Amino acid sequence: MSVMIIGIAGGTGSGKSTFTNRLRDAFPNDVAVVYHDNYYRRQDDVPFEERKKVNYDHPASLETDLMIKHLKMLKKGQAVDCPVYDYSAHNRSQETIHIEPKKIILAEGILLLADPLLRSMMDIKIYVEADADERILRRIVRDVKERGRDLDNIVDQYLTTVKPMHYLYVEPTRALADVVINSGMNNVAFDIVKSKIQLMLDEN
Numbered sequence: 175m176s177v178m179i180i181g182i183a184g185g186t187g188s189g190k191s192t193f194t195n196r197l198r199d200a201f202p203n204d205v206a207v208v209y210h211d212n213y214y215r216r217q218d219d220v221p222f223e224e225r226k227k228v229n230y231d232h233p234a235s236l237e238t239d240l241m242i243k244h245l246k247m248l249k250k251g252q253a254v255d256c257p258v259y260d261y262s263a264h265n266r267s268q269e270t271i272h273i274e275p276k277k278i279i280l281a282e283g284i285l286l287l288a289d290p291l292l293r294s295m296m297d298i299k300i301y302v303e304a305d306a307d308e309r310i311l312r313r314i315v316r317d318v319k320e321r322g323r324d325l326d327n328i329v330d331q332y333l334t335t336v337k338p339m340h341y342l343y344v345e346p347t348r349a350l351a352d353v354v355i356n357s358g359m360n361n362v363a364f365d366i367v368k369s370k371i372q373l374m375l376d377e378n
């Protein structure tokens with residue numbers, strides 16, 4: 175089976191997951207999704223108060239080597255047990271997700287195109303763009319509702335790590351993408367990428 179990997183990067187709150195999940199839902203039998211966020215490092219020995227202060231927007235916070243290993247296995251037609259990240263605990267949970275190999279693998283994450291080896295594995299590189307003010311507003315709502323955060327913590331983290339790392343590591347990867355799309359809800363961009371996937375599936 176020939177396997178294609180499509181990388182979906184972009185800043186926090188840009189709409190990466192929205193776009194990725196729409197594609198997954200359009201091809202439920204042929205697409206598997208690997209989220210880079212699930213490869214944030216295990217921090218069992220780090221006290222919770224210290225875990226809160228970690229720079230999670232720096233490439234060193236992610237175990238990218240393990241994600242590369244898993245993508246290589248999926249490409250060879252082997253299933254993987256992917257870690258599951260718990261944002262409220264700032265740590266990996268005890269669970270894993272079993273991912274069966276599929277013809278199309280979607281890989282998603284803010285720093286997905288920042289690592290040269292990981293980037294080189296992508297057959298198509300997509301960057302989802304959105305204005306910084308919209309991204310932070312979406313992040314505030316999401317982090318309060320879904321990631322167990324409070325407003326003071328979100329603002330402090332944004333100013334100390336999220337924003338500076340975005341301009342240092344995430345935004346520069348925009349120029350490395352094959353396709354830059356304006357929002358994860360852009361229907362024209364969605365239809366174009368969907369057609370490309372359909373073409374790949376028909377050729378296989």
Ligand SMILES: Nc1ncnc2c1ncn2[C@@H]1O[C@H](COP(=O)(O)OP(=O)(O)O)[C@@H](O)[C@H]1O
Pocket residue numbers: 184185186187188189190191192193312313316357358359
């Ligand atoms: N174009 C948009 N307009 C309004 N809300 C959006 C848009 N794109 C995403 N959202 C919402 O913003 C939040 C973050 O989007 P998400 O796709 O999870 O971003 P990312 O994965 O890039 O961090 C989600 O609640 C999502 O529903």
Ligand SMILES: Nc1ccn([C@@H]2O[C@H](COP(=O)(O)O)[C@@H](O)[C@H]2O)c(=O)n1
Pocket residue numbers: 185186187190191211214230231260261263264265283284336
């Ligand atoms: N313990 C953690 C781990 C990560 N984050 C933040 O997640 C963001 C990436 O996820 P998106 O869905 O927003 O792309 C990243 O900006 C990290 O700051 C966190 O807050 N806590």
